[in-house]
Structures are given as structure tokens and as C-alpha cells.
Amino acid sequence: MTIKTAIHKATTLLSESCPRPQFEAQLLLAHFLGQDRIYLTLHDNKEIEDLEAFWQLIERRSNHEPYEYIVGKVSFYDIELFINEGVLIPRPETEILIDKVSKIIETQNIQSMAEIGVGSGAISIVLARKFPHLQIIATDLYEAPLKLAQKNIKHFGLENITLIQSNLMDNVSQKVDLVVSNPPYIAEGFKLEKNVEAYEPSTALFGGRVGDELLKQIILDTHKRGVKYLACEMGYDQKAPLSSFMDAHAISNYSFYQDLAGLDRGFVVEFD
Numbered sequence: 001m002t003i004k005t006a007i008h009k010a011t012t013l014l015s016e017s018c019p020r021p022q023f024e025a026q027l028l029l030a031h032f033l034g035q036d037r038i039y040l041t042l043h044d045n046k047e048i049e050d051l052e053a054f055w056q057l058i059e060r061r062s063n064h065e066p067y068e069y070i071v072g073k074v075s076f077y078d079i080e081l082f083i084n085e086g087v088l089i090p091r092p093e094t095e096i097l098i099d100k101v102s103k104i105i106e107t108q109n110i111q112s113m114a115e116i117g118v119g120s121g122a123i124s125i126v127l128a129r130k131f132p133h134l135q136i137i138a139t140d141l142y143e144a145p146l147k148l149a150q151k152n153i154k155h156f157g158l159e160n161i162t163l164i165q166s167n168l169m170d171n172v173s174q175k176v177d178l179v180v181s182n183p184p185y186i187a188e189g190f191k192l193e194k195n196v197e198a199y200e201p202s203t204a205l206f207g208g209r210v211g212d213e214l215l216k217q218i219i220l221d222t223h224k225r226g227v228k229y230l231a232c233e234m235g236y237d238q239k240a241p242l243s244s245f246m247d248a249h250a251i252s253n254y255s256f257y258q259d260l261a262g263l264d265r266g267f268v269v270e271f272d
Contacts, residue, residue, distance in 0.1 A: 001047070001048060001049075002044065002047055002048070003029065003043055003044050003045070003046050004044040006029060006048060006051060006054070007022065010025035010028065010029065010054075010055075013058050013059075013062050014058065014062055016062075017061060017062045017063070017064050018061065025058070026040055027067065027071075028057045028058060028061065028067070028071075029054060031057070031071045032053065032054040032057060033048070057070055064195040064198060064199070065198075065199055066196075066200070068089045069083065069085050069199060072084060074090055074120070076090040076092075076094075076122045076126070077098060078126070079125065079126065079129070079156070081121065081152050082152055083120055084144075084148060085199060085201075086144035086148075086201055087144055087145045087148050087201065088200055088201060089120075090119070090120055090122040092260075093233065093259045093260075093265055094122065094123065094182050094233060096259060096260075096265060096266070097123070097180070097182060097231060097232075097233050097265075097266050098123060098126050098127065100231055100257060100268055101123075101178070101180050101231050102127070102130060102131075104178060104229050104231065104268070105131055105134065105178070110131075110134065110229070111133065111134065111135065111177060112136075112137075112174070112175070112176040112177050113127070113135070113136050113176055113177065113178045113180060114136070114137045114138070114139065114172055114176045114178070114180070114227075115136065115137070115138040115179075115180045115181065116139055116168050116169060116180070116181035116183060116218060117139070117141075117181055117182060117183050117184075117204070118138035118139060118140045118145060118146065118149045119140065119145045119148075119182075120145065120148055120149060120152060121138070121148070121150075123180060123182065124136050124138045124149070124153075124161050125153060125156055125158065125161070127180075128156075128158045128160050133160075135160055135162075136160055136161045136162065137161075137164060137172055137174060137176065138161055138162070138163050138164070139163075139165070139166040139168065139169060140165065140166075141166065141203075142203065144201075146163050146165055149163060150163060168214075168217065168218060169221055169222075169225070175226075177227065177228055178227065178228065178229040178231070179222045179230045179231075180232070181218055181230075181231075182232070182233040183214045183215060183232065183233075184205050184208075184214055185207040185211050185212060185214065185215055185233070185234050185235045186205050186206050186235065188208065188211075190211070210241075211235055211238065212234070212235070212238045212241055212242060212245075215232055216242070216245055218232060219232075219245070219246065219249075219251070219269065220249070222269075222271070223249070223251065223271055226271075227271065229269065229270055229271070230268070230271070231266065231267070231268045231269075232266055232267055233265060233266045234265065234266055234267060236263040236264050236265065237264075239264040239267075242267065243256075246269070252272075253269065254270070255267065
């Protein structure tokens with residue numbers, strides 16, 4: 001079978017499971033062959049054999065398994081990270097959170113930071129690479145993300161990130177200037193897309209009955225510890241309840257930001 005024919009067949013098989021079936025067919029074939037997509041275009045009449053393993057990849061994607069879990073890697077910000085099941089796949093929206101945090105670090109001369117819910121390590125690793133002076137403590141409640149984050153940290157040779165298994169910051173004794181988090185913030189029972197619901201960890205998605213329970217706990221905990229800055233990602237419908245919550249707790253210096261779709265996506269707090 002030629003490369004061109006294999007892509008055509010794979011595109012048909014993926015037509016009902018992903019929005020860009022031809023593109024993903026090309027990506028998976030390139031991954032299978034250990035080549036890039038340009039190679040496929042330049043050699044589209046090349047005969048390829050022993051495609052059984054490739055069709056297994058296509059079957060996994062046709063069953064809505066995320067592409068990133070299939071290939072074991074995810075592109076995020078300016079890096080590529082290892083990823084596996086049991087750990088949330090980093091989203092492009094979280095890159096905006098990193099830009100917001102980067103501005104705080106630069107303008108306020110931040111020296112230490114804590115990340116709550118490290119996941120794959122995406123946020124901490126990008127920031128550690130951008131700011132080598134920054135000392136980062138990254139926590140997670142579960143072993144799977146901590147193990148993967150350690151693998152990614154080692155891959156980039158970073159020495160300014162310390163991982164701690166902890167619920168929020170319960171096991172963090174060090175004082176930090178800034179807290180960053182992309183915690184679970186989806187309300188229980190909210191219907192998710194099949195590729196998310198069936199494969200990604202619910203513990204990294206659902207934040208409680210309403211969804212903002214963990215965000216509120218992080219706000220209170222950060223404030224109580226005397227941390228100066230807090231930046232969090234949140235759900236698109238949580239601006240009003242979180243505004244009311246902060247007003248009720250005499251937290252006045254906060255602002256919200258939007259994602260590229262114009263949806264409310266996060267907030268930044270400067271505590272008094």
C-alpha cells in the first residue's frame with residue numbers, strides 16, 4: 001500500500017471521530033514511520049508494508065482516544081512534553097495563564113513560586129525555563145502526575161523545581177511570593193466530549209458539585225499564608241460567583257482575563 005492510499009483509508013476511518021481526519025491520519029502515519037508530514041507529501045507514492053501497528057493507532061483514535069495519549073507527547077507553549085493516561089493533557093488556554101504569570105514575575109521581581117496541581121509539569125517547566133532564578137515548588141495529590149512531571153523535568157534538565165505530594169499546599173512549609181494553579185473547576189455532572197470523559201482523569205477535571213469549590217479553597221489558603229500574588233485558570237461561567245466570594249472576604253485587588261474565544265478563563269489576585 002502506498003503512503004497516499006494509507007492516508008486516504010485512515011482519513012475515512014477517522015471521519016466520525018475527529019474534526020480534522022486527514023490531518024490526524026497524516027500525523028499518525030508520520031509518527032508510525034518516524035518521519036514528519038513533509039516526508040509523506042514528498043513520498044506519497046512510496047510503498048509501505050507491515051501496517052498492522054499503524055491501523056491499531058487509527059483504531060484507537062477512531063474510538064476517540066486523544067491523539068496525545070496515542071503518541072505519548074503533547075506540544076505546549078514552546079516545548080514538547082511527555083504525556084500519558086492518568087494525567088490531564090495541557091490545553092492551549094493555559095498558555096495565557098503562563099503569560100499573565102510571566103508578567104508578574106518580571107515586574108514584581110518574584111523569586112519563589114508554588115504551583116498547585118502540577119499535572120504533566122507544563123506550567124512549572126515553561127516558567128522554570130523562562131526564569132532560571134525562580135525557585136518553584138509544585139504539588140499534586142496523585143502519584144501518576146508527579147511521576148510524569150518528574151520525567152519531564154529530568155528531560156529538560158531543570159533543577160529549580162521541587163515536587164511535593166500534597167493536597168493543595170498542605171505539605172508546603174516554605175514561604176513563596178506567588179501561587180499559580182489550573183485546578184479542577186468543572187461542575188459534577190457536566191457533560192464532556194467523549195474523548196475527554198472516557199480517557200482523561202476525572203480528578204483533574206471536576207472541582208466539586210458546583211465546580212469552583214477548589215478555586216475558593218485555593219484563594220483562602222493563599223490569602224491565609226500571606227502570599228502576595230495568585231493566578232488561576234477557571235471556568236467560563238465562574239466570574240460572577242468568584243467575584244462575590246472575593247468581595248465577601250474583603251479581597252479587593254483582583255482582575256479577570258479572557259481566552260482567545262472571548263470567554264472568561266482566569267483571574268489574578270494581588271493580596272493586601
